[in-house]
Amino acid sequence: xxxxxxxxxxxxxxxxxxxxxxxxxxxxxxxxxxxxxxxxxxxxxxxxxxxxxxxxxxxxxxxxxxxxxxxxxxxxxxxxxxxxxxxxxxxxxxxxxxxxxxxxxxxxxxxxxxxxxxxxxxxxxxxxxxxxxxxxxxxxxxxxxxxxxxxxxxxxxxxxxxxxxxxxxxxxxxxxxxxxxxxxxxxxxxxxxxxxxxxxxxxxxxxxxxxxxxxxxxxxxxxxxxxxxxxxxxxxxxxxxxxxxxxxxxxxxxxxxxxxxxxxxxxxxxxxxxxxxxxxxxxxxxxxxxxxxxxxxxxxxxxxxxxxxxxxx
Amino acid sequence: xxxxxxxxxxxxxxxxxxxxxxxxxxxxxxxxxxxxxxxxxxxxxxxxxxxxxxxxxxxxxxxxxxxxxxxxxxxxxxxxxxxxxxxxxxxxxxxxxxxxxxxxxxxxxxxxxxxxxxxxxxxxxxxxxxxxxxxxxxxxxxxxxxxxxxxxxxxxxxxxxxxxxxxxxxxxxxxxxxxxxxxxxxxxxxxxxxxxxxxxxxxxxxxxxxxxxxxxxxxxxxxxxxxxxxxxxxxxxxxxxxxxxxxxxxxxxxxxxxxxxxxxxxxxxxxxxxxxxxxxxxxxxxxxxxxxxxxxxxxxxxxxxxxxxxxxxxxxxxxxxxxxxxxxxxxxxxxx
Ligand SMILES: Nc1ncnc2c1ncn2[C@@H]1O[C@H](COP(=O)(O)OP(=O)(O)OP(=O)(O)O)[C@@H](O)[C@H]1O
Ligand code: SF4
Ligand SMILES: [Mg+2]
Numbered sequence: 029x030x031x032x033x034x035x036x037x038x039x040x041x042x043x044x045x046x047x048x049x050x051x052x053x054x055x056x057x058x059x060x061x062x063x064x065x066x067x068x069x070x071x072x073x074x075x076x077x078x079x080x081x082x083x084x085x086x087x088x089x090x091x092x093x094x095x096x097x098x099x100x101x102x103x104x105x106x107x108x109x110x111x112x113x114x115x116x117x118x119x120x121x122x123x124x125x126x127x128x129x130x131x132x133x134x135x136x137x138x139x140x141x142x143x144x145x146x147x148x149x150x151x152x153x154x155x156x157x158x159x160x161x162x163x164x165x166x167x168x169x170x171x172x173x174x175x176x177x178x179x180x181x182x183x184x185x186x187x188x189x190x191x192x193x194x195x196x197x198x199x200x201x202x203x204x205x206x207x208x209x210x211x212x213x214x215x216x217x218x219x220x221x222x223x224x225x226x227x228x229x230x231x232x233x234x235x236x237x238x239x240x241x242x243x244x245x246x247x248x249x250x251x252x253x254x255x256x257x258x259x260x261x262x263x264x265x266x267x268x269x270x271x272x273x274x275x276x277x278x279x280x281x282x283x284x285x286x287x288x289x290x291x292x293x294x295x296x297x298x299x300x301x302x303x304x305x306x307x308x309x310x311x312x313x314x315x316x317x318x319x320x321x322x323x324x325x326x327x328x329x330x331x332x333x334x335x336x337x338x339x340x341x
Numbered sequence: 342x343x344x345x346x347x348x349x350x351x352x353x354x355x356x357x358x359x360x361x362x363x364x365x366x367x368x369x370x371x372x373x374x375x376x377x378x379x380x381x382x383x384x385x386x387x388x389x390x391x392x393x394x395x396x397x398x399x400x401x402x403x404x405x406x407x408x409x410x411x412x413x414x415x416x417x418x419x420x421x422x423x424x425x426x427x428x429x430x431x432x433x434x435x436x437x438x439x440x441x442x443x444x445x446x447x448x449x450x451x452x453x454x455x456x457x458x459x460x461x462x463x464x465x466x467x468x469x470x471x472x473x474x475x476x477x478x479x480x481x482x483x484x485x486x487x488x489x490x491x492x493x494x495x496x497x498x499x500x501x502x503x504x505x506x507x508x509x510x511x512x513x514x515x516x517x518x519x520x521x522x523x524x525x526x527x528x529x530x531x532x533x534x535x536x537x538x539x540x541x542x543x544x545x546x547x548x549x550x551x552x553x554x555x556x557x558x559x560x561x562x563x564x565x566x567x568x569x570x571x572x573x574x575x576x577x578x579x580x581x582x583x584x585x586x587x588x589x590x591x592x593x594x595x596x597x598x599x600x601x602x603x604x605x606x607x608x609x610x611x612x613x614x615x616x617x618x619x620x621x622x623x624x625x626x627x628x629x630x631x632x633x634x635x636x637x638x639x640x641x642x643x644x645x646x647x648x649x650x651x652x653x654x655x656x657x658x659x660x661x662x663x664x665x666x667x668x669x670x671x672x673x674x675x676x677x
Contacts, residue, residue, distance in 0.1 A: 232458045234412065235518075237412055238412055243435070254460055
């Protein structure tokens with residue numbers, strides 16, 4: 029991997045981030061006057077004016093934008109309207125819980141989805157394939173909240189094995205992780221299957237067969253790495269979205285992560301907090317995309333060659 | 342040639358006495374359910390000999406090669422007998438064939454680029470063949486990889502061993518495929534149109550390389566091609582296929598000098614016509630090959646044969662028309 033290539037990628041990341049920041053700024057300003065929406069309707073105009081001054085809303089838009097960018101860079105993103113603490117602090121204390129949930133769900137998703145996809149591909153058009161693919165349809169057609177509620181009814185209310193909400197112990201994690209993980213395990217399985225089938229039909233797989241490579245080594249050594257390349261892209265997007273928070277899952281299970289914080293903050297118009305979360309999600313997506321791009325060049329010599337030859341596309 | 346014709350039981354009959362054959366195919370058929378895509382294919386090849394399998398697109402050449410190495414997947418299935426270096430390939434479990442494939446017989450293909458794994462260096466792919474089929478240790482293998490690349494005419498082999506297939510030209514990839522194929526010194530090399538995708542100068546170089554390797558190692562070569570120019574250059578013997586069957590087989594000079602099957606005759610004629618450049622393809626005969634499901638009863642060539650008569654609705658016998666020379670036509674013995 030050459031330095032020029034990495035540099036181009038980093039520059040593109042920076043550009044994307046800048047766009048995301050601008051977008052957040054524009055959307056939050058377009059969505060109406062925050063002062064009017066946050067203060068009670070009968071607030072006297074002088075008081076409203078004081079607030080505008082305090083939040084810098086009386087200045088021109090370009091001035092506001094520069095001030096906003098400065099505050100993003102310095103991490104000084106204002107205070108939570110609800111409890112008066114710094115918005116970043118309010119969000120950051122939720123991050124570990126979300127990361128725990130997301131990484132466990134991710135492990136489940138890949139750990140179930142990839143083997144299931146390989147299995148289905150190797151048994152293409154047999155009943156094993158059909159049963160596996162049938163299960164994946166269930167996985168992604170049942171809405172998250174519905175599966176969550178079913179699990180709560182069964183394991184919390186009927187069997188009383190698991191707590192229905194909260195966090196703090198592994199028992200609290202079981203149902204959110206299962207719900208979250210299985211939601212996309214089906215998608216992963218389907219994608220793995222089609223990617224595998226495509227590779228299994230490639231001429232180089234026949235070469236390996238004709239060369240005397242055993243079945244296992246052909247599947248794991250030759251087919252899987254090739255099938256993994258398109259998977260990385262899809263997974264990258266998925267992973268980015270997952271780390272950004274699971275609003276539905278966290279809300280259903282009353283799990284104190286970034287996702288449920290976002291829902292609450294929107295409901296209570298805690299704009300500073302909403303802004304921090306949106307920025308956090310944007311950052312995560314951009315960073316994950318960068319990682320995917322870099323992983324690509326490590327995985328696929330063809331991409332590396334392309335980049336080396338013509339610089340970035 | 343005016344030897345009196347004798348009717349043999351099958352094309353294989355003419356070669357059955359040949360004990361030295363390293364590859365003997367008898368009554369090979371490839372089926373897909375009730376559909377017979379390849380039928381009654383018989384031939385044998387001796388060490389150091391080159392047999393060319395020619396015929397129009399879709400006549401079953403590739404299926405025949407694949408069947409010989411046990412590379413057919415359901416719903417395709419092979420029947421008959423393929424004895425390779427003394428071992429029966431048909432009916433042997435797939436896992437047991439892994440010992441034979443790449444060791445006693447290796448195969449090269451039409452599109453060398455896509456026949457190599459894009460994610461592995463070519464050196465690693467050759468090394469895999471050495472690991473599977475030789476006792477060499479790691480360091481010796483890597484030395485052998487470089488030697489093999491050097492042998493197939495790749496310049497700067499130590500560096501090229503670290504190249505990925507996409508960094509090499511088609512011709513170089515085919516050289517890599519050949520290096521991989523000869524890594525274990527196979528007794529038989531099966532080549533499925535290995536030069537078709539390459540440009541003419543590279544084609545000639547690859548043919549020269551294969552000939553030289555054959556002299557060096559004494560391996561037998563089964564070479565599938567459309568190109569009668571290539572056949573004339575390398576074949577000791579030729580088998581002409583039409584609609585899933587071998588219709589004529591014999592020594593190259595006899596087959597070119599005295600073709601007995603009307604199909605072969607048409608091929609040879611349109612190949613040597615003044616307007617046809619060397620390397621012209623076989624599709625110059627009027628009409629098209631009937632697909633496997635729609636082959637006429639009797640002689641499959643009858644729909645396009647200018648010599649067809651009433652009797653041609655009866656399957657023609659394999660007629661021995663000279664030493665080692667057999668043609669499946671009712672009139673093959675009539676020496677025109
Ligand atoms: N998997 C398959 N299922 C059904 N029919 C097949 C299959 N593979 C090949 N065939 C048919 O079998 C016949 C012979 O195919 P084959 O690939 O052996 O032809 P070929 O002589 O190698 O042609 P070409 O010169 O185009 O490579 C063709 O009619 C083809 O359509
Ligand atoms: S048997 Fe009849 S149809 Fe077939 S090639 Fe001979 S003459 Fe032609
Ligand atoms: Mg073919």
